[in-house]
Amino acid sequence: MGMRLRCLSWSAPVLSLSLLACGGGGEDDEGADEVGDTGDSEETGETGEEPPPNPFAEVVEQGLGDYVGTIDPSQIVEDGAATHYLFDPADGPMCLRGGDYWMSTRAGSHDPKDLLIYLQGGGACWSELCQAFETLGPPAVPDSGMLNRNLEDNPFADWNAVYVPYCDGSLFTGDVDIDDDDDGAIDRYHRGLIDLSVALDVALETFPEAERIVLAGSSAGSYGVHISDMLVRTMWLGAELIVVADSGVGIGKPGDSAFIPGLLEEWDSLRLIPDSCPDCVTDHITNLPSWQLSVDPNLRFVAISTYADSIIGGVFLGLGPGEYQAALEQELGKLAADHPGRYTRYLFDSSLHTTIAADSSVEGLPGITANFDQAYVGGVSVAQWLGQAITDDPAFSDQIE
Template sequence: MIFVVVHSKPISSKIGFRKDSVEQRQQLAVCSNVVDSSVKPELAEKSQSPIVDVHLTYMGSVEHCITGSMLISKLAVTVLTLPALVASAADCKLGPSEKCAIDSLPTPGDDGSILVYPGGSTRCAFDDYSDNTTTFESSSTYFFQVFPNQKQDKSKVLLYFQGGGACVDKDTCNFALQCQLGANSLITTTAKVDNSGIMDRGAVDNPFKDWNVVFLPYCTGDLFVGNTQLEASESAYNQALGNKQCLGQNRSMHLNGYNNAKAVLDWALENFPDPKQLAIGGYSAGSLGAQLWSAKVADMWKVEQKSTKFQVLADSYVGVFPEHKAAASSLVNFYGGCDVDLHFPESMAAECKAGTATATALVDALIKETPKSEWLFIDSTADRTQRKFYELVRLGIAGYPFTTLLDAGEFFGNLTQILDSHAQLTNVTRFNIDSEQHVWLKSAEYATATSVDGAVLGNVLSEWLGAPSTNASNPQVGQ
């Protein structure tokens, strides 16, 4: 069932959706309480056409409906699609009688992907809500995106973690602040699809175009390691920010990234149990998420025992953290990430829980669990977003909008020290670009990005993926 919610005079609107488009297939909303006799949709679908014409007439008034708004033209019209109807020919919903097995999934959509809704304990940070003033949106529904190899070749698998910010304490990990900041919210609060950069199956120079790619959307603000629920809270900062309609909503925050990731990885393991080459990667917050999940994924797939080529691709996040204020593990512990199974050795799990482990120490401990792994770090030498996150951790929301940042030279010096430490333990390739840009592999032009020493990213990435697994050397590209 589809509803149109109009916050103005009664109107009639005709809306066209292209079947299997990215916009149609991503989860827009769940609106369970809007069923009202005042909304009377008339639906007409041309089943033989690639365009589904939906004619809806609004009569009467409807109160503001939570979640997933989409503005149509200049009218405040929200199209709310229940999960059962979001599913199209390129969607699958896991359940007792439906395993969404890779060999029996429906034909992929236009972008080569299929959306899988795992249900169970998965969910995003906040319940469904939409604010037309700030344009803030949240949806609790979680899904993941699968790009299968067209020839059902399961030898190469990429597990790719989406970016989308992070909150750091009770003043930033709350519904009110994200709603008030709207388009500038600190975190992504809806699961979203991606088909850009290395997710673009149509790009002929994409080294992953023939891989099986499992893409993990990010909507919890917890670096994919959260496992706790925070009760609704508001602070003096909220009172000063305006947008008072966001206050008093009494909405808790679900730091549920661990459960989301584990559900996706369990599905991936069942469907791709024996790849010859397995890569885990991510960008921005997803980069750190991939690093924190690296040892667990290696253990799940038994890469050491099976001699599987195992690689970690980290785009635009290295743990440059204000350790003088608090060790990085204190943030992981705040998320509940020290209590879940990330395959830390026992001693490091204890340090994590105590809040005494640095970001470098955390990742070093995980690298030691997979000594034959190969890592590629892609970073701008003056990445503004990584430097802003440093200030967010150091100052909290009091520093917003963070106009004074960590010095670029100091940032790159710290980044270099961290990667030097990692390189003592495994095969580390570095690709550093003289830029302030944050995230490279989402861009259509990533393949032509040039490092500080003249290397080309497309070539380096292809060579890194195709090179034989060895720990004989630690190449330092772009340093």
């Protein structure tokens, strides 16, 4: 079925600062009839109960919520079960070199309260190294890995889905334009925070009643979920939130406490780290999910990685043999010990990179990516393991080779 352009009729969910920061409306109801007030049915539910407080209110106040509800799509395109939302770069969303940004939703046939939000991977770009997706192709939701609707072993095949493509090189966190050569022309548009915000606006408008959300990211998207999960929580305050971090589990350069803060500072996203957690970013960012788990009782993390990831450990971190595995075991082991049953690991001995993006029917990059539905640890594939995670199967536990 071909695409067709829908006449644009859109009202992005505009959330007041009080709702974003506190998880509910304040005592002062002045201006209740203004645009952006959703009324009791939206803010307090049908029963009139107040939503739970936002555990990440301070990060919203530090800038995480700056773009929520501020930018509308310029076009909406129907494409079978998928709907694509296109944005005008003049409004803010764009790719690394200034190109157009879009995102997509896809209606599922499963419980309407289940939602998969998928953050695409695609490298990173900073002053010392720039290897990242810089543009997007035509709008489309890939039918592979977790998004493959026809894969028998895929527990998410019939879920509602939101596809958030990646093209700005800043792990969905950037908020700065950079002129690298001082010639007066912008060379890098790091608009990750804007791109993420408009995508989640659409997701909330389309699936406002989601009660179980899986936020999954692969590679750059996996690093991205470590911050974007706080915005997802802000927008769906009462939902169960399961974060799937695949091949980007928060490891930096061991012993180099300037590397990750330097990246975040260059992208103007260091402000998205909570002020109340001064050690959330060290030589790694693994203290950030630990802090998040300590303040959000409805949050769970599952982490997937190989011991010798050739892309993360080799290309982007430049680590020697065994260094990535040692950091992986130490940092993730501490997370699992500090948060039993809420931080769970799937680790296997390989140099492959990413597992949730490709499957045996739609190959990714042979020799680089692993397949979502093929067994690696204890005869349990990543697809089967994640199926256990979302059904609270008693068999669900660490799978470590």
